[in-house]
Amino acid sequence: MAGQQRQLTLRFLAEPADVNFGGKVHGGAVMKWIDLAAYACAAGWSGKYCITAYAGGIRFVRPIQVGSLVEVSARIIYTGRTSMHLALDVMAGDPKVSERNLTTHCIVIMVAVDEQGSPTPVPQWQPDTEEDKYLQESAIRLMQMREKIGQEMEAHIKHLGL
Template sequence: MTAPQRDITLRFLAEPQDVNFGGKVHGGAVMKWIDLAAYACAAGWSGRYCVTAYAGGIRFVAPIHVGSLVEVVAQVIYTGNSSMHIALQVHACDPKSLNRRKTTHCVVVMVAVDETGHKVAVPQWLPETEEDKKQYESAKKLMELREEIADEMARLDF
């Protein structure tokens, strides 16, 4: 068996059907690309079919224009028993200049499941480099914050 793949890069061309009335790519189109990259990353790590359990902290920091080359980089930054926290960064550029700029970033949690939809174990990822350790700690902090948000939403009956 080959080693799990920790990261993946998917590329898309922003097409006219991806654009809103303001001439920029719809946030929903970007979120779809993020979900596709998160799935490909999680499946590559776990060797299993995976489902999205959480997508959060999505920050749209710059617009994407029609005709742009869009690159979505996904990387495992934390693993639980069956879950994988995937950090994603979206960059866009004019394909003629290749002058990349960050447009979006977020974290998505994917869960590996079997043929019946039950959770299954995934290979553990352990940080090695200093950057890995920072990402790992950030993922743990985000888990704590999500619990606080969930508690507050339950209290407000959302």
């Protein structure tokens, strides 16, 4: 049911096919996992098919070793009319022990769409805890910063005559 599933965690083992030339998990593989978890969380919240509108602020904190147990956690931190802002954390560690370390963090914005691909309303999320209120306020501040960056990029492109 829409509006019920605010967060989820995907768990799996990092495979040799995920390795980069340095012997660690490729950043592109991590970004794919983030997108999958964001989609699953947003679809669960909205009850609709969702598309990625933005992925940003990605921080690769530490590398992931092949064979690590990887946990990609996504949670709704803000909802607009048709969009959902999600915080994503990637944790990884040796599957033989319970300790997991933060490897990556980012914000993803997903938009729910109808059968014609047009944005469609999503259930509104309201924060309950102080942490949730902080996360929602943070999402709003980040949205305002992205708007300013977008305006600056438009001015830059216009100045270049593109």
